Amino acid sequence: MGRKVTVASSTLNQWALDFDGNRERILESILEAKDLGATFRTGPELEICGYSCEDHFYESDTFLHCWEVLLELLTAPLCKDMIIDVGMPVMHKNVAYNCRVVFLNQKILLIRPKLKMCDDGNYRESRWFAPWKKIRQTEDYFLPRMISKFTGQSTVPIGDAVIATRDTCLGFEICEELWNPASSHINMALDGVEIISNSSGSYTELRKAFVSVDLVKSATFKAGGCYIFSNLRGCDGQRVYFGGCSCVALNGNIISRAKQFALQDVEVTVATLDLEDIRSYRNQIRSLAHLAAESPSYPRVVVDFSLSQEQDATLPIASPIEWVYLRPEEEIAQGPACWLWDYLRRSGQGGFFLPLSGGVDSSSVALIVFSMCKMLVEAVQRGDNRVLSDLRRVLGDPEYTPRTPSELCNRILVTCYMGTENSSKETKQRxxxxxxxxxxxHMHIMIDKAITAIIEIFSGVTGLFPKFASRGGCPRQNLALQNIQARLRMVLSYLFAQLMLWARNRPGGLLVLGSANVDEALRGYMTKYDCSSADINPIGGISKTDLRRFLNYAKSKFEIPVIGEIVDAPPTAELEPLQDGKLAQTDEEDMGMTYAELSQFGRLRKIEKCGPFSMYCKLVNTWGGNCTPREVAEKVKHFFRCYAINRHKMTVLTPAYHAEQYSPDDNRFDHRPFLYRANWSWQFRAIDKQLEYQGTSKRSITNVGQQANKKVDNTARIRTGIAV
Structure with missing residues (x-):
C-alpha cells in the first residue's frame, strides 16, 4: 500500500469578476500541479470570481458565472484523477456562503462553507456572507441544472465535513479559520484528518509575513499533520496587495513555500510527504492520543480514490526549510512595485506621470517605479512570456523587448519638476x-505665470492682493497662496498625463502617481485636491521613517549616490518665499510635530485604540525622559486638534497601496467620522485634571520627602544630645 502523497498549493493573481482570466489561471495551476505529480490541488479563497467582488456578491450574475466556470473545470480533461478544491460563493437556502467546492473525476464531492467571517482591517465579509453555524453537520445541496445535467448528481453534501480517501483523510479551513482562536484544525486532527488545506485571501502589511507562517507551523506542531496554505497574490482591484507566501507545513516545519512578491500570475508549490510521518508524530504525543480517543467525529465523504501511489518507496520526500523574511525596505521595493504593475497592465494606460520634487516622498515613488522596471526586465530575461506580452501591450509596441531597467523606465515613467519662485536650486538639481x-x-517647468494668472482673477473681482506672511500677509492669505501652487501642480499633472504620450507619438495616456505618505495623511498635512491627488499612490500607506529606510536601501541596491542627499535634506513643501535663497519652511516646523511623533500618534490612535486621554497616559511614560507631562499634554492636544480639523481630507485620499496598520484611509480601513468638535472639550479637560493630579502628587511626594528628611535630621540631633 502506498503512503507517500504529493500535494499542491496554488498562488494565483486573480482579478475581481475576470471570469475568463481567473479560469485560465486556475486551469494553468491544475496542469502544473499534475505535471509535478500532485494528486490533490488547492487554491486561494474565492479564486473563481476574485476575492474583492464586494457588493457584486449581492448580484445573482456573480453566482451564475461562478457555476459556469466550475462546469468548465469539471469538464476539462486535465482535471482527471486529481482531487481539486476551488473557491467560489454558493447560495444555499437563500443564504450566501464563501465556499470551497471539492471535486474528483467530474463529480462534486463536497461543498464546504466558511465557518468564521473576517470583519476587521480591510475585511467586510459579514456584509456579503454568513458563517456556517452547523458544526460537524451537513445538508443536501441541490445543484444547478447545468451541473446536474453533466455530473448526474441532483444533490451533494454541503457543510462541515471531511473527505476520506482509501489512504488518508482531507479537511478544510478557509482563511480566517486559521487566525481564529477556535480554529477547526485541532479538532480535525483529533478525528484523524491528516491533510488540511487552507484557502486564503490574506493581504500584505509591512512586517506581517511571519504571522501567517507562524500560524501554519503551529497548526501542525501541537497535533501533527500536513497543512497546505494557499494564498492570493497581487492587486485584484483594490488598495490591498495579497501577500502570496503560500506554503506546506508538516509536523511543525515548513517543507515548501512560494514567493512573497513576484510578477508570476501562477505559482504552484508542491511537496511530497510520507503519511507514516504524521502517524508516528501523533502517536508519540500521548495526551493527543487520549484526547483523540474521545473526540467527536466529523461527517466523512468516502471516496474510492488514493492520493498515494502503489509503488512509491523510492519517491523523495520534502525536508524542512528555513524561511528567510524580507526586511521592511525590501518589502517596500517589491510590494508596491508589483501592485503598480498589476494596476498599470489592467488599467489600459501606457505608463505613469509623477511630479518629482526631489524630496523623500516623490523620490521614493520614482524609485519604486524603477524597482518595478527592474523586476520586469529580470522576468523577461528569465523567459516569462506573459510579462513580455503585457509589457508590449502597455507600451503599444508589439516588437519591443526591454534591455535595461533604465531604458524601460524612460518609456514607462514621465517625471516633471514643477518649480516656482519659492523653489530652491538644490531640489531642482536633486x-x-x-x-x-x-x-x-524628465521635464522641468516653471508655473509662476499660471499662479499669477489665478491670483489676478481673484484680485480683479475683489480688488485685494493676498500676500505671504513673510511679506505682511495674514495666515489666511499665506495659506491660500500656498494652496494655489499645490493645486495648480495637480491640474498640470493631469494635463501632461493625458497628452505626453500624444506628444511622444504613442497611444494612450498616463496614470498620475501621488506621493503623500501615511503620516502626512494622518496629520492632514496636505492641500485638498493638490498634487497629492492622483490616480493611485504607492506610498500612501508607508511612514516617513520607513521611506527613509527604503531610500538608504535603494542607494546601495541601485547604486544611485544622489539618494544620500535626498535623505539628508530637510523635508519641505517649498510653498513659501525663500529667504536669501535659502529655505524658510520645513515640514516638521509647519506641522508642529516630528514624523517620528506622528507615527507614534498613529499607532496609538488606530492600533491601540487610544483617545486623547488614554494617549496622554501612555505617552507621559513613553516620552517621560525627554518631555515634561505638560509638554506631552500639549503635543497630544495639538495632534488631535489637527486630526479633527483635517479629517475631512481622508474622504478624498488617493487610493493607496495598503502597507501600514495605522492607515487613516477613510471608509475602507479607518471607519471614523470626518467632522469633529475640534476642541475636544471633555477629553482635554480629562488630560488637564490628570496633569493637575500629577502635579499635586508630585508636590505631596516632595513634602513627604522633606518631612522624612526633617525627621531623620531631628533623630540624629537627639542621638547626639543636641536640643531640638
Whole structure:
C-alpha cells in the first residue's frame, strides 16, 4: 500500500469578476500541479470570481458565472484523477456562503462553507456572507441544472465535513479559520484528518509575513499533520496587495513555500510527504492520543480514490526549510512595485506621470517605479512570456523587448519638476539627477505665470492682493497662496498625463502617481485636491521613517549616490518665499510635530485604540525622559486638534497601496467620522485634571520627602544630645 502523497498549493493573481482570466489561471495551476505529480490541488479563497467582488456578491450574475466556470473545470480533461478544491460563493437556502467546492473525476464531492467571517482591517465579509453555524453537520445541496445535467448528481453534501480517501483523510479551513482562536484544525486532527488545506485571501502589511507562517507551523506542531496554505497574490482591484507566501507545513516545519512578491500570475508549490510521518508524530504525543480517543467525529465523504501511489518507496520526500523574511525596505521595493504593475497592465494606460520634487516622498515613488522596471526586465530575461506580452501591450509596441531597467523606465515613467519662485536650486538639481539615474523621461517647468494668472482673477473681482506672511500677509492669505501652487501642480499633472504620450507619438495616456505618505495623511498635512491627488499612490500607506529606510536601501541596491542627499535634506513643501535663497519652511516646523511623533500618534490612535486621554497616559511614560507631562499634554492636544480639523481630507485620499496598520484611509480601513468638535472639550479637560493630579502628587511626594528628611535630621540631633 502506498503512503507517500504529493500535494499542491496554488498562488494565483486573480482579478475581481475576470471570469475568463481567473479560469485560465486556475486551469494553468491544475496542469502544473499534475505535471509535478500532485494528486490533490488547492487554491486561494474565492479564486473563481476574485476575492474583492464586494457588493457584486449581492448580484445573482456573480453566482451564475461562478457555476459556469466550475462546469468548465469539471469538464476539462486535465482535471482527471486529481482531487481539486476551488473557491467560489454558493447560495444555499437563500443564504450566501464563501465556499470551497471539492471535486474528483467530474463529480462534486463536497461543498464546504466558511465557518468564521473576517470583519476587521480591510475585511467586510459579514456584509456579503454568513458563517456556517452547523458544526460537524451537513445538508443536501441541490445543484444547478447545468451541473446536474453533466455530473448526474441532483444533490451533494454541503457543510462541515471531511473527505476520506482509501489512504488518508482531507479537511478544510478557509482563511480566517486559521487566525481564529477556535480554529477547526485541532479538532480535525483529533478525528484523524491528516491533510488540511487552507484557502486564503490574506493581504500584505509591512512586517506581517511571519504571522501567517507562524500560524501554519503551529497548526501542525501541537497535533501533527500536513497543512497546505494557499494564498492570493497581487492587486485584484483594490488598495490591498495579497501577500502570496503560500506554503506546506508538516509536523511543525515548513517543507515548501512560494514567493512573497513576484510578477508570476501562477505559482504552484508542491511537496511530497510520507503519511507514516504524521502517524508516528501523533502517536508519540500521548495526551493527543487520549484526547483523540474521545473526540467527536466529523461527517466523512468516502471516496474510492488514493492520493498515494502503489509503488512509491523510492519517491523523495520534502525536508524542512528555513524561511528567510524580507526586511521592511525590501518589502517596500517589491510590494508596491508589483501592485503598480498589476494596476498599470489592467488599467489600459501606457505608463505613469509623477511630479518629482526631489524630496523623500516623490523620490521614493520614482524609485519604486524603477524597482518595478527592474523586476520586469529580470522576468523577461528569465523567459516569462506573459510579462513580455503585457509589457508590449502597455507600451503599444508589439516588437519591443526591454534591455535595461533604465531604458524601460524612460518609456514607462514621465517625471516633471514643477518649480516656482519659492523653489530652491538644490531640489531642482536633486530631482534632475535622480531622474537621470533611473532613466525617466524628465521635464522641468516653471508655473509662476499660471499662479499669477489665478491670483489676478481673484484680485480683479475683489480688488485685494493676498500676500505671504513673510511679506505682511495674514495666515489666511499665506495659506491660500500656498494652496494655489499645490493645486495648480495637480491640474498640470493631469494635463501632461493625458497628452505626453500624444506628444511622444504613442497611444494612450498616463496614470498620475501621488506621493503623500501615511503620516502626512494622518496629520492632514496636505492641500485638498493638490498634487497629492492622483490616480493611485504607492506610498500612501508607508511612514516617513520607513521611506527613509527604503531610500538608504535603494542607494546601495541601485547604486544611485544622489539618494544620500535626498535623505539628508530637510523635508519641505517649498510653498513659501525663500529667504536669501535659502529655505524658510520645513515640514516638521509647519506641522508642529516630528514624523517620528506622528507615527507614534498613529499607532496609538488606530492600533491601540487610544483617545486623547488614554494617549496622554501612555505617552507621559513613553516620552517621560525627554518631555515634561505638560509638554506631552500639549503635543497630544495639538495632534488631535489637527486630526479633527483635517479629517475631512481622508474622504478624498488617493487610493493607496495598503502597507501600514495605522492607515487613516477613510471608509475602507479607518471607519471614523470626518467632522469633529475640534476642541475636544471633555477629553482635554480629562488630560488637564490628570496633569493637575500629577502635579499635586508630585508636590505631596516632595513634602513627604522633606518631612522624612526633617525627621531623620531631628533623630540624629537627639542621638547626639543636641536640643531640638
Amino acid at each position: 530631482a534632475a539627477t535622480l531622474a537621470a539615474s533611473i532613466g525617466s523621461y
